[in-house]
Amino acid sequence: MEHLDILISEEEIKKRVKELAKEITKNYKGKDLCLICVLKGAIMFMVDLAKEIDLLLEMDFMAVSSYGNEKTSSGVVKIIKDLDEPIEGKHVLIVEDIIDSGRTLSYLVKILKDRKPASIRICTLLDKPEKRLTDVKVDYVGFTIEDKFVLGYGLDYMQKYRNIPYIAVMKDEDN
Ligand code: IMP
Numbered sequence: 001m002e003h004l005d006i007l008i009s010e011e012e013i014k015k016r017v018k019e020l021a022k023e024i025t026k027n028y029k030g031k032d033l034c035l036i037c038v039l040k041g042a043i044m045f046m047v048d049l050a051k052e053i054d055l056l057l058e059m060d061f062m063a064v065s066s067y068g069n070e071k072t073s074s075g076v077v078k079i080i081k082d083l084d085e086p087i088e089g090k091h092v093l094i095v096e097d098i099i100d101s102g103r104t105l106s107y108l109v110k111i112l113k114d115r116k117p118a119s120i121r122i123c124t125l126l127d128k129p130e131k132r133l134t135d136v137k138v139d140y141v142g143f144t145i146e147d148k149f150v151l152g153y154g155l156d157y158m159q160k161y162r163n164i165p166y167i168a169v170m171k172d173e174d175n
């Protein structure tokens, strides 16, 4: 799309997803893994990652609100859709699209820990550490990026652009 600048290409994403999946496969060998997708942003990443992981795994989905339709954090996190299955005794890997302030993830980890999983780790495609407000520990990071508003490959701006196969920034935008 001509009003977008590519930040991370489709090829770069594919390559990095394979590397992450390899690491995850190695680290969870012999264990039952449950991938938890944080909807909707992490959907593309989760699907591509899951296909590259060579383990028997479960996939479950959760939706929380954090930003509404704006580009800045509201600070309000609310569960919109909960997991379908219990996670007690399971090795849980939360799959996120992007971590910014860290509020969404801190909240998620807190409520999921109460359900007594065997372990809980975080895998994010993108990390924007500059505006971090919480000390959430991220175990797997695809790419660390500058504090810019990005879209594509699951990430939206006003619910659009999720279907773009690369990560982009808007041209002439005051990010
Ligand atoms: P946090 O709670 O501030 O860490 O925000 C995390 C959530 O905000 C992510 O799961 C995204 O849904 C959304 N978000 C943060 N930065 C961006 C961005 O640059 N583009 C699109 N969505 C974003």
Ligand code: MG
Binding pocket: 038, 039, 040, 041, 042, 096, 097, 098
């Ligand atoms: Mg998200």
